[in-house]
Amino acid sequence: MATLSVLDLMMIGEGKTFADTLNEAVMLARHVEQHGLQRYWIAEHHDLPGIASSATTLLVSHLAAATRRLRVGAGGIMLPNHSPLMVAEQFATLDTLYPGRIDLGLGRAAGAAGPSIRALRGDASERDFEQDIGQLADYLLDNGRQPVRGIPGNHKVPLWLLGSSMYSADLAARLGLPYSFASHFAPHFLQQAVAHYRSNFQPSAVLDTPYVIVGANVIVADTEQEAQFQASSHFHWVNLLHQGRPGPLPRPQEGYLQRISEVERRGLKQAMAYSAVGDTRQVGDWLRHFIELTQADEVIIDARIHDPVARCRSYQLAAESLAG
Structure with missing residues (x-):
């Protein structure tokens, strides 16, 4: 039987503060850990009133420190907003602090509107998502394929591809990565994307068979x-x-x-x-x-x-x- 997990946008409730949101997230993480849920993911967003999940890696660390066994991660990091090297350094550090408990979900959406994108990136130029994933994986593995190094050592942080389209399904299948489909807010392509991912999946060094959330x-x-x-x-x-x-x-x-x-x-x-x-x-x-x-x-x-x-x-x- 399939397992259940938590997705948290770190909503600030009406009449509450950001500090309340952080405390309530710790409360929920500890509770679901006791009741057998698999993982707790935080989704990166920017400049959306009521959503306080922008500093995603800090929040991952906060919840991992408050729990003992629960897998905690990003669902996901919007990779076009960040340098692959910086993401690798942050998640390699999280993996060292909380070994075997950290997940890294990757999306290609901005998680923000145009002005916020420019504020995050310095400009709104497009990046090659697949190339960024390859660089990120190299930095985490410390395999010498990039001209600079991230945190030394081989950090086997599980990479997940997130998406709501056929593009993400195809890319996850080609790269042999586990796939998470955002059907909670983008239901249209769910069955088509999952079927395409499964039928075109190519085994990789990290995954032998398809895995779908x-x-x-x-x-x-x-x-x-x-x-x-x-x-x-x-x-x-x-x-x-x-x-x-x-x-x-x-x-x-x-x-x-x-x-x-x-x-x-x-x-x-x-x-x-x-x-x-x-x-x-x-x-x-x-x-x-x-x-x-x-x-x-x-x-x-x-x-x-x-x-x-x-x-x-x-x-x-x-x-x-x-x-x-």
Whole structure:
């Protein structure tokens, strides 16, 4: 059976601070470690109100230091924003501090808008994503293929390719890397991309057979009514984003979906097609169907819940629903 993991955008809740977000992330990481989830990934974003995951490697270190066994990583680092050498140096250091527990997911999106891209990179010029991945791998392995060295020593940090398109599926297959598809917010090409990745996969030095993670929005509570109430924060934030008004994660509201327009509901349904909200039985049934549909090895869950206790319980119940 597929395993479950956590995807965290480090949302700052309405009425809360960045420090609250950091403390709540530690609370969640320790809780999911106790309940058997596989890994905890943080997604790099910039200049988005309410999302505080820009200093991704620092946050990875913060959560790894607060846990003992849980795999912690980036889901992902947006490689076009960074020098491959600098990313290698940071993750080689993380691997030395927390051996055998660090993951490095790589994406080619900016995770930011145009002005932010220029602020990050100095300009908005395109980079060769595949070439950057090769350089990064060389630096981590310390194999002498690059004119300079990263942190000395062979650092076997697992590289994951992240994506939401056929390009990422094809590249992951050619490079023989594990693949994570962002179906929690970009569902359109999920089945086509995963099928292409599996059928074209070429074994590599790091992976013999294909390995697929798929994303889903999953919010579980003791009752369906409570789950819908907690999920309203997630739906509300995404709806505001679609309107060009991102901000802090809103407090939950009773009957939120019933109060918005039909056009807004359709937009949410399309963007969040792979979402499960309900009690343990309902979500367990949905997860088993989703895993059967995708043949995924792992499901990574995005659950933007304002109440940190309810968020911890949601991930716990998701794990229990699948085990049951």
